[in-house]
Amino acid sequence: MAEAQLSGVGVSPGRASGPVVRVTDSIAEPASTPGPEDPYAEAELIAPAAKKVAARLEAMADAASGDAAAILTTTAAMAADPSLVSQAEQLVTAQRIPAARAVYEAAGHFAQALANAGGYMAERVRDVHDVRDRIIAEVLGVAPPGVPELSTPSVLVARDLAPADTAGLDPAKVLALVTEEGGPTSHTAILARSIGIPAVVAVRGALSFEATALAVDGDVGTVESVDPSAPVVTADVAGAAEWNGRGETGDGHVVKVLANVGSPVDARAAADAGAEGVGLFRTEFCYLDADDEPSVDAQRAAYAAVLEPFRGKPVIVRSLDAGADKPLGFLSPEAEPNPALGVRGVRVAFDRVGVLDRQLEAIAGATADSGADVSVMAPMVATAEEAAWFADRVRAAGIARAGVMIEVPAAALGAREVLDAVDFVSVGTNDLAQYTFAADRQLGAVATLNDPWQPALLRLIGMVGEAAKAIGKPAGVCGEAASDPMLARVLAGLGVTSVSMNAGSVRAVGAALASVTLAECERAAEAALAAPTAVAARAAAK
Numbered sequence: 098m099a100e101a102q103l104s105g106v107g108v109s110p111g112r113a114s115g116p117v118v119r120v121t122d123s124i125a126e127p128a129s130t131p132g133p134e135d136p137y138a139e140a141e142l143i144a145p146a147a148k149k150v151a152a153r154l155e156a157m158a159d160a161a162s163g164d165a166a167a168i169l170t171t172t173a174a175m176a177a178d179p180s181l182v183s184q185a186e187q188l189v190t191a192q193r194i195p196a197a198r199a200v201y202e203a204a205g206h207f208a209q210a211l212a213n214a215g216g217y218m219a220e221r222v223r224d225v226h227d228v229r230d231r232i233i234a235e236v237l238g239v240a241p242p243g244v245p246e247l248s249t250p251s252v253l254v255a256r257d258l259a260p261a262d263t264a265g266l267d268p269a270k271v272l273a274l275v276t277e278e279g280g281p282t283s284h285t286a287i288l289a290r291s292i293g294i295p296a297v298v299a300v301r302g303a304l305s306f307e308a309t310a311l312a313v314d315g316d317v318g319t320v321e322s323v324d325p326s327a328p329v330v331t332a333d334v335a336g337a338a339e340w341n342g343r344g345e346t347g348d349g350h351v352v353k354v355l356a357n358v359g360s361p362v363d364a365r366a367a368a369d370a371g372a373e374g375v376g377l378f379r380t381e382f383c384y385l386d387a388d389d390e391p392s393v394d395a396q397r398a399a400y401a402a403v404l405e406p407f408r409g410k411p412v413i414v415r416s417l418d419a420g421a422d423k424p425l426g427f428l429s430p431e432a433e434p435n436p437a438l439g440v441r442g443v444r445v446a447f448d449r450v451g452v453l454d455r456q457l458e459a460i461a462g463a464t465a466d467s468g469a470d471v472s473v474m475a476p477m478v479a480t481a482e483e484a485a486w487f488a489d490r491v492r493a494a495g496i497a498r499a500g501v502m503i504e505v506p507a508a509a510l511g512a513r514e515v516l517d518a519v520d521f522v523s524v525g526t527n528d529l530a531q532y533t534f535a536a537d538r539q540l541g542a543v544a545t546l547n548d549p550w551q552p553a554l555l556r557l558i559g560m561v562g563e564a565a566k567a568i569g570k571p572a573g574v575c576g577e578a579a580s581d582p583m584l585a586r587v588l589a590g591l592g593v594t595s596v597s598m599n600a601g602s603v604r605a606v607g608a609a610l611a612s613v614t615l616a617e618c619e620r621a622a623e624a625a626l627a628a629p630t631a632v633a634a635r636a637a638a639k
């Protein structure tokens with residue numbers, strides 16, 4: 098029986114329910130006061146906590162494979178390291194500080210020593226911090242930070258998740274995602290859709306909502322408390338829409354139906370769903386955890402693994418889109434007050450040309466290895482000069498076609514000049530919405546402004562569609578707007594020549610386009626453009 102309800106923005110469809118697991122943000126630095134009454138008893142808390150953490154990490158290592166298993170084995174060994182425990186114990190008794198603080202300080206000494214050693218050792222500092230936080234959480238009796246190991250299928254509730262956390266989620270264990278922050282185009286939302294679990298973001302009060310089991314409706318955006326003894330409900334997989342696999346309207350106007358991918362698993366799912374190619378390969382998703390720039394050979398192999406299912410088919414590879422919501426360890430900019438407006442996307446490459454050139458070399462190699470028909474595009478381009486600069490580098494690398502994303506309003510307004518400089522463009526509606534509405538795509542409080550049905554956003558896309566038609570070059574849409582079947586028809590009516598989306602939406606979008614004529618798409622587009630609000634645009638298009 099439902100007892101109470103919260104609402105937010107549904108960003109990944111489906112309904113599921115089950116027990117709740119809350120994701121702890123981070124462990125705050127423990128205070129050094131008040132000192133323990135009995136320092137010897139306090140010191141005895143540390144060894145059993147470290148032992149439990151080591152055992153848990155070992156069990157996780159046993160269940161994992163490949164790199165993940167190796168990393169977990171190393172971290173388990175750190176947790177089991179007797180010198181960390183004895184140093185912390187001595188700090189408690191000598192300085193009369195709480196056990197949690199002593200673990201924090203002892204781990205700090207270890208981390209410093211590793212950092213001083215440099216190279217591979219320095220890369221382990223992050224692992225020491227992870228072990229430290231896990232032991233402190235155990236000592237304090239609170240949940241460890243990050244996504245916990247799930248023993249049964251559960252609904253995850255978090256403030257927000259880092260892209261790397263979401264990428265590592267096991268869809269067999271995570272029934273649904275609920276976050277307090279995030280909007281329809283945040284990476285939590287995109288990744289939830291790509292693994293096919295219901296998600297609701299921008300749910301105020303989700304973390305403090307008292308419920309041991311939740312029902313999540315990713316279609317309408319509600320979260321309600323349910324009877325914890327009720328059976329777990331897994332999201333129903335939407336019935337596969339009937340689609341003949343050709344991206345075109347019912348009267349034969351071609352609108353290619355492509356997929357967004359970030360890994361070999363995504364690429365396989367996209368090919369299985371019948372995608373005609375890839376409209377956006379987010380290469381940065383391969384390196385969310387990397388501290389160092391991967392070698393050309395390593396990049397070549399990683400990209401070829403993603404391209405492999407698309408031999409002979411079109412694939413648009415995007416150069417690294419680092420910064421703001423997708424920080425990459427090896428491309429961190431100086432601290433910036435407004436990272437979304439700072440050095441991100443192609444702007445990183447202006448100062449780090451070598452990184453771009455090495456990536457292009459790897460992409461050219463992966464193209465040869467895979468036989469895919471590869472084009473390359475840049476993210477976050479604002480002007481025609483930037484587009485021309487990028488196209489020159491792509492062509493110098495021997496890659497057939499160069500394009501840019503239109504995700505900054507200036508690039509949409511200058512679409513004609515941008516198109517003059519490149520072979521194609523692709524509209525990134527997620528960022529284009531964020532920059533048009535001055536509404537952070539990661540922030541729950543402004544999520545409704547990032548609704549892709551906002552008429553102002555549609556008008557900008559219409560300008561790009563018209564410029565592309567006039568010059569006779571392709572203009573795709575690869576933002577999340579493309580995954581809404583009704584909106585995909587509007588995009589076709591606005592002159593867009595391809596739509597690219599998560600694998601789960603490919604058939605529904607293909608079928609939606611096939612069931613209408615181009616003239617009907619154009620009428621829907623006109624109606625949506627003339628609407629005063631996003632809600633009215635949706636209704637008018639229908």
Ligand SMILES: C=C(OP(=O)(O)O)C(=O)O
Binds near residue numbers: 577
């Ligand atoms: C497709 C886009 O790129 P990303 O979501 O990776 O920023 C976009 O901004 O719409």
Ligand SMILES: [Mg+2]
Binds near residue numbers: 476504525527
């Ligand atoms: Mg973008």
